[in-house]
Amino acid sequence: xxxxxxxLSIAGLTGISGAAQAVNWWDLGNIKVGPDETxxxxxxxxxxxxxxxxxxxxxxxxxxxxxxxxxxxxxxxQFNPGDxxxxxxxxxxxxxxxxxxxYASCYPNGGKGVxxxxxxxxxxxxxxxxxxxxxNACRSENGEAPLKYGSPDMVALQTYLTSLSNGMPMAIQxxxxxxxxxFEEGKAxxxxxxxxxxxxxxxxxxxxxxxxxxxxxxxxxLGESAHFPSYRAAWSSVNTLQKRIExxxxxxxxxxxxxxxxxxxxxxxxxxxxxxxxKINVPGYRP
Amino acid sequence: xxxxxxxxxxxSLVIGAMSIVPFGASALAEGADMTxxxxxxxxxxxxxxxxxxxACHALPGGTMAGDVGPALPMKGVTFQQMFQTKEKxxxxxxxxxxxxxxxxxxxxxxNKVLTHEELGLIADYLWSLK
Numbered sequence: 001x002x003x004x005x006x007x008l009s010i011a012g013l014t015g016i017s018g019a020a021q022a023v024n025w026w027d028l029g030n031i032k033v034g035p036d037e038t039x040x041x042x043x044x045x046x047x048x049x050x051x052x053x054x055x056x057x058x059x060x061x062x063x064x065x066x067x068x069x070x071x072x073x074x075x076x077x078q079f080n081p082g083d084x085x086x087x088x089x090x091x092x093x094x095x096x097x098x099x100x101x102x103y104a105s106c107y108p109n110g111g112k113g114v115x116x117x118x119x120x121x122x123x124x125x126x127x128x129x130x131x132x133x134x135x136n137a138c139r140s141e142n143g144e145a146p147l148k149y150g151s152p153d154m155v156a157l158q159t160y161l162t163s164l165s166n167g168m169p170m171a172i173q174x175x176x177x178x179x180x181x182x183f184e185e186g187k188a189x190x191x192x193x194x195x196x197x198x199x200x201x202x203x204x205x206x207x208x209x210x211x212x213x214x215x216x217x218x219x220x221x222l223g224e225s226a227h228f229p230s231y232r233a234a235w236s237s238v239n240t241l242q243k244r245i246e247x248x249x250x251x252x253x254x255x256x257x258x259x260x261x262x263x264x265x266x267x268x269x270x271x272x273x274x275x276x277x278x279k280i281n282v283p284g285y286r287p
Numbered sequence: 288x289x290x291x292x293x294x295x296x297x298x299s300l301v302i303g304a305m306s307i308v309p310f311g312a313s314a315l316a317e318g319a320d321m322t323x324x325x326x327x328x329x330x331x332x333x334x335x336x337x338x339x340x341x342a343c344h345a346l347p348g349g350t351m352a353g354d355v356g357p358a359l360p361m362k363g364v365t366f367q368q369m370f371q372t373k374e375k376x377x378x379x380x381x382x383x384x385x386x387x388x389x390x391x392x393x394x395x396x397x398n399k400v401l402t403h404e405e406l407g408l409i410a411d412y413l414w415s416l417k
Contacts, residue, residue: 026389196400197393198384207391212353214342253398 089160227284328412
């Protein structure tokens with residue numbers, strides 16, 4: 001690694017730019033290869049980088065790189081403060097709408113297992129549907145006003161519905177040209193450098209997972225979406241993947257997008273697909 | 288300690304860019320001036336609201352350093368060997384991507400996180416590391 005850096009910098013300083021080929025993580029950003037190949041390349045890349053981390057272990061994020069932190073995590077998980085949000089979500093879930101129906105009526109199996117397929121691409125509306133937007137769609141079908149994204153009730157409902165798939169592996173589907181386009185837009189967002197620090201999501205979560213940024217271990221993209229909504233000590237509350245993305249956007253001095261905007265939904269679609277095969281575990285718990 | 292450090296670090300980098308440079312010295316100063324520059328450069332490099340280099344690099348005497356970038360100075364290569372001139376080092380810090388593609392360092396100069404003068408002081412400091 002070090003030797004490569006020297007070679008690269010010296011090559012750079014003397015104006016030879018051919019050495020760029022060595023940075024193969026960047027090649028993962030090619031948006032022309034389609035979802036199947038993308039998934040294969042990402043899984044292969046991470047397998048080569050971290051041969052000792054099996055796919056299912058990506059569920060624990062940055063803890064996979066620090067066993068000591070992980071045992072603290074396991075202790076904490078026995079008293080996950082996020083469980084309060086989970087039970088608040090369950091209560092809300094069970095309250096009937098004015099028409100007497102419940103959220104459960106909007107989903108197959110009353111919602112059990114559905115989160116493994118979210119987000120999905122809706123061919124009728126030509127848009128990515130997330131757990132969040134599906135909850136509001138369910139409300140409007142039943143004559144209720146939408147909830148504000150990011151509001152405690154919305155987050156609690158997202159947490160509860162997602163938790164009905166706990167222990168089941170993510171199985172996002174991308175099929176057909178329109179879905180593929182949304183996926184590729186999410187991928188492009190993931191690799192686009194932005195903000196005053198000029199970092200892409202991939203600069204941190206693909207190029208440097210396992211590395212320390214000050215005292216934080218950077219997590220790999222694989223598995224991130226499988227534990228959201230998550231409790232975070234830094235938030236002292238449970239919040240969503242998109243809320244976390246907003247934070248990373250701000251951290252590099254970039255303009256965040258509105259929650260459930262097209263950009264964020266496409267991004268979540270792309271990221272979630274990469275976590276296929278990893279078991280859902282919600283609410284997660286992170287420092 | 289439960290501060291979200293990245294937030295702190297990166298946000299302060301951004302805020303840092305907006306404040307005014309207290310140092311007027313040139314990167315080419317000599318003798319006593321140079322000692323002052325080196326100290327000022329070290330302060331800028333360590334300051335979370337300025338260079339915040341420790342977020343990603345170990346530097347001599349720095350604590351709680353990240354390892355996203357190589358420990359500096361890099362083993363077996365001096366800054367003199369790597370960059371030949373201080374001006375090239377400043378140019379690298381100002382816009383790493385221009386010097387080598389796919390660089391993952393923030394562009395301290397190009398994105399106005401630090402001024403040219405501040406980068407000169409940091410270069411003086413790095414140049415002094417053995």
